[in-house]
Amino acid sequence: MKRAELAALIQQKQSFLCVGLDTDPNKLPSHLSKDAAGVLAFNKAIIESTLPFTVSYKLNIAFYEAMGTAGWELLEETINMIPRDQAFIIADAKRGDIGNTAARYAEAFFTTFPCHAVTVNPYMGEDSVTPFLGHEGKWAIVLGLTSNKGANDIELLRLENGKFVFEQAIETIAGYGSDQDLMFVVGATQPEYFERIRKVAPNHFLLIPGVGAQGGQLEDLQPLMTQDVGVLVNSSRKIIYASSGEDFAEAARVEAARMQKAMAGMMD
Amino acid sequence: MKRAELAALIQQKQSFLCVGLDTDPNKLPSHLSKDAAGVLAFNKAIIESTLPFTVSYKLNIAFYEAMGTAGWELLEETINMIPRDQAFIIADAKRGDIGNTAARYAEAFFTTFPCHAVTVNPYMGEDSVTPFLGHEGKWAIVLGLTSNKGANDIELLRLENGKFVFEQAIETIAGYGSDQDLMFVVGATQPEYFERIRKVAPNHFLLIPGVGAQGGQLEDLQPLMTQDVGVLVNSSRKIIYASSGEDFAEAARVEAARMQKAMAGMMD
Numbered sequence: 001m002k003r004a005e006l007a008a009l010i011q012q013k014q015s016f017l018c019v020g021l022d023t024d025p026n027k028l029p030s031h032l033s034k035d036a037a038g039v040l041a042f043n044k045a046i047i048e049s050t051l052p053f054t055v056s057y058k059l060n061i062a063f064y065e066a067m068g069t070a071g072w073e074l075l076e077e078t079i080n081m082i083p084r085d086q087a088f089i090i091a092d093a094k095r096g097d098i099g100n101t102a103a104r105y106a107e108a109f110f111t112t113f114p115c116h117a118v119t120v121n122p123y124m125g126e127d128s129v130t131p132f133l134g135h136e137g138k139w140a141i142v143l144g145l146t147s148n149k150g151a152n153d154i155e156l157l158r159l160e161n162g163k164f165v166f167e168q169a170i171e172t173i174a175g176y177g178s179d180q181d182l183m184f185v186v187g188a189t190q191p192e193y194f195e196r197i198r199k200v201a202p203n204h205f206l207l208i209p210g211v212g213a214q215g216g217q218l219e220d221l222q223p224l225m226t227q228d229v230g231v232l233v234n235s236s237r238k239i240i241y242a243s244s245g246e247d248f249a250e251a252a253r254v255e256a257a258r259m260q261k262a263m264a265g266m267m268d
Numbered sequence: 269m270k271r272a273e274l275a276a277l278i279q280q281k282q283s284f285l286c287v288g289l290d291t292d293p294n295k296l297p298s299h300l301s302k303d304a305a306g307v308l309a310f311n312k313a314i315i316e317s318t319l320p321f322t323v324s325y326k327l328n329i330a331f332y333e334a335m336g337t338a339g340w341e342l343l344e345e346t347i348n349m350i351p352r353d354q355a356f357i358i359a360d361a362k363r364g365d366i367g368n369t370a371a372r373y374a375e376a377f378f379t380t381f382p383c384h385a386v387t388v389n390p391y392m393g394e395d396s397v398t399p400f401l402g403h404e405g406k407w408a409i410v411l412g413l414t415s416n417k418g419a420n421d422i423e424l425l426r427l428e429n430g431k432f433v434f435e436q437a438i439e440t441i442a443g444y445g446s447d448q449d450l451m452f453v454v455g456a457t458q459p460e461y462f463e464r465i466r467k468v469a470p471n472h473f474l475l476i477p478g479v480g481a482q483g484g485q486l487e488d489l490q491p492l493m494t495q496d497v498g499v500l501v502n503s504s505r506k507i508i509y510a511s512s513g514e515d516f517a518e519a520a521r522v523e524a525a526r527m528q529k530a531m532a533g534m535m536d
Contacts, residue, residue: 125418
């Protein structure tokens with residue numbers, strides 16, 4: 001999906017919501033089996049109920065990988081259930097390796113499991129990111145500043161040149177691609193750094209976790225928005241686990257619709 | 269596998285070699301089929317021929333993941349072919365995510381695919397590493413200073429405090445575990461930084477790629493060795509692709525034996 005197509009989808013649905021399918025078999029409603037079949041039924045119902053309100057689904061690969069081979073079948077089936085022209089599909093894999101290995105990960109998530117984008121870790125630098133770039137309609141979403149406590153350990157250290165590590169990482173990696181094949185992950189819980197981020201990535205789309213369960217506020221994200229919106233805001237648990245009963249899909253729909261409405265208000 | 273067991277294996281085989289199973293279906297000898305069955309036959313022959321000379325196998329997960337569900341079956345079958353008491357099994361996955369997601373990755377590579385160790389990316393800090401620690405006989409092998417060109421982009425930047433990013437990363441992460449559940453990746457191509465590395469991780473085992481194809485020299489690694497050796501040196505392509513003919517396993521055996529002999533000389 002190219003940038004213009006994503007932007008059109010955002011306008012059409014008046015939403016920049018990304019629903020995170022971090023589906024945990026142990027958190028399924030009790031009427032569903034706690035296995036791959038149960039997760040598939042759950043994902044199907046969530047996708048059907050939230051599709052009008054979301055422009056993207058993010059699959060947290062760890063949850064599928066933990067189930068072994070059955071999990072990878074489930075991942076493939078889930079991806080195939082999402083209408084590819086109605087939602088931007090993100091493999092949240094946070095892969096990062098070099099050269100021919102990174103090319104294999106790109107093959108895995110752009111071809112074998114046909115997603116539009118894959119999250120990538122920048123620690124190893126240029127040759128760990130470039131194999132994901134230059135594939136038309138495909139995106140690398142590179143970790144910038146994350147929303148977790150551990151962000152203080154490396155990302156938020158100051159370099160000799162006065163910049164933060166995350167800031168230099170975004171600036172350097174931005175130079176290897178363009179805002180047509182590269183996005184960055186920026187946690188909603190870090191508003192004091194938003195201005196710095198838009199200085200080094202003025203027009204890149206940002207994938208933003210941390211709204212809701214982690215404490216980030218949707219309203220705080222306004223300074224990050226670009227002319228074509230330029231942000232995708234992820235919500236996982238707050239939507240998919242809105243109810244633990246048989247009405248889980250309806251409860252997810254209500255929560256997704258609530259977020260869509262708030263987002264439409266920010267797009268005026 | 270606990271540290272004392274790994275150290276005993278190293279003494280017994282007089283080797284600290286790790287054979288990288290980065291098996292590419294397109295590089296298989298022509299008498300093998302270029303699919304999962306071909307890779308499995310190849311891996312089986314390589315493991316059988318190299319086992320007397322190596323203390324570890326490292327599976328480059330990208331190569332399996334790129335084959336989709338069939339690749340994960342293949343990964344499982346390959347892991348099950350390795351005698352667990354005769355080799356330390358590393359999932360080279362370079363995973364890195366937070367909290368409950370990282371716990372899922374630990375489950376994937378410690379339980380679902382029963383490896384002894386998994387490589388982990390430190391960019392997101394504490395909560396992306398600690399879920400891999402404290403599992404008896406299991407190890408997180410965290411990226412420190414890698415052997416690729418892109419290491420210059422982030423790892424080798426200088427911090428305000430005078431340290432390099434990789435150096436601070438190793439020091440900080442070392443504080444979250446011990447030399448009984450934590451190792452670091454250090455590229456053989458970076459000898460000028462070896463002293464700094466042993467200052468912040470004096471007794472941790474190090475996993476060292478970059479000898480051979482990438483230009484690192486085995487002899488240069490002596491300053492990194494500890495009383496119980498403390499290093500695992502990986503070689504992938506130079507061993508597994510030593511010959512592209514029907515004699516590939518014999519050629520791999522010869523190359524692994526050559527490296528083992530050189531290593532035995534360094535252990536005197």
